[in-house]
Amino acid sequence: MSYTLHHPKWHRDSKPIFWWILRWAYIRFIFRELTSVAIAYFAVLLVLIYRAVQSGPEAYAALMGSLAHPVMITISLFALGAVLYHSITWFNLSPKAMVVRLGRFRVPDLMIAGGNYAAWFVISGIIAWAYVTG
Amino acid sequence: MPNITLEVQRYLPEYGEEPMFQEYEVPLREDWVVLDALNHIKDHIDGTLSYRWSCRMGVCGSCGMMINGTPVLSCAAFLTSYAPGPIRIEPMAHFPVVRDLVVDVTDFVDKLKAVKPWVIRETEKPLAEGEFRQTPEELDDFKQFSMCINCMLCYSACPVYGLEKEFTGPAALALAQRYNKDNRDEGNDERMQHLSNDEGIWACTMVGECSEVCPKHVDPAGAIQQYKLAGAADWWKSLITRKGT
Numbered sequence: 001m002s003y004t005l006h007h008p009k010w011h012r013d014s015k016p017i018f019w020w021i022l023r024w025a026y027i028r029f030i031f032r033e034l035t036s037v038a039i040a041y042f043a044v045l046l047v048l049i050y051r052a053v054q055s056g057p058e059a060y061a062a063l064m065g066s067l068a069h070p071v072m073i074t075i076s077l078f079a080l081g082a083v084l085y086h087s088i089t090w091f092n093l094s095p096k097a098m099v100v101r102l103g104r105f106r107v108p109d110l111m112i113a114g115g116n117y118a119a120w121f122v123i124s125g126i127i128a129w130a131y132v133t134g
Numbered sequence: 135m136p137n138i139t140l141e142v143q144r145y146l147p148e149y150g151e152e153p154m155f156q157e158y159e160v161p162l163r164e165d166w167v168v169l170d171a172l173n174h175i176k177d178h179i180d181g182t183l184s185y186r187w188s189c190r191m192g193v194c195g196s197c198g199m200m201i202n203g204t205p206v207l208s209c210a211a212f213l214t215s216y217a218p219g220p221i222r223i224e225p226m227a228h229f230p231v232v233r234d235l236v237v238d239v240t241d242f243v244d245k246l247k248a249v250k251p252w253v254i255r256e257t258e259k260p261l262a263e264g265e266f267r268q269t270p271e272e273l274d275d276f277k278q279f280s281m282c283i284n285c286m287l288c289y290s291a292c293p294v295y296g297l298e299k300e301f302t303g304p305a306a307l308a309l310a311q312r313y314n315k316d317n318r319d320e321g322n323d324e325r326m327q328h329l330s331n332d333e334g335i336w337a338c339t340m341v342g343e344c345s346e347v348c349p350k351h352v353d354p355a356g357a358i359q360q361y362k363l364a365g366a367a368d369w370w371k372s373l374i375t376r377k378g379t
Binding site: 009010011012013015019020022023025026029033093096097098099101104106 | 147
């Protein structure tokens, strides 16, 4: 940084480690960042399920058995809530990043977010349908 | 008339290393903003108090400070909003303090200059060809971002800038985007090369407080997210072009 030489005694505040508890908006931000851990949890779970399927019915049944434990169910429900919060806040932010114009018409924010939600529901529906019928 | 207490942070480098708070009692007038109260202190109570101000009408962006922990323009903060007080007044966060409420803004000015906030043309259009024409829709694309008054409140609200001084910061990025979206400008690639990195657009973690505190509703957070989308599209394009060759 190229500061002038005329003020050698500036006061510089250092950011405290718990800076994020000073404002509600910062707490909400940190909480949202932490929900990424839940996304990582489901990603790892997906890899484990894939490996178990590849290893055969016994490995798959063992994994399903361990996931049925009340502690794992509680963790998964908690993670599901965190992932839903992360996804909803993500889709709500999407109009901020996307400015869509159709000729002279600017697509309203609600339609952009709505489109994201629609895609989310359709893709989730297809996966659920494939799982149920497969 | 009732009074209200102002707790003002004083930093007098010639007397001590650490800042301290000094209390002043000022009249709680309905038509006074915090800046009026500071002017009252300066004129009638303590002439040594230092702070910046100029227009008194939310245009110059000089009188930003932390009022009860939130970065605001002191000319737009009515005393009655904080009654019964006390009101805690500190210099803008994340900037080095020169004296009392005066901060050094050189870092912001350097960063602003680096994003080239002006219309860049590859070749200048001769005057004989007339003016650049712009439709209301084209103007609408960047008008919001052009409202920035460089008050730097967004830098004080941004924890990323507080933690990583290399971050270009909200206002400079919003102003870069203001010119990127201007159809007269041809400097998008030049700015992208400078800003599509860990110190530029990708350092923003979208806390969103920059937009909350902006007195002109510029929405720097929105500008940066749009910039990120353009940056990602550019990256994909370059990847495809490289593979195609």
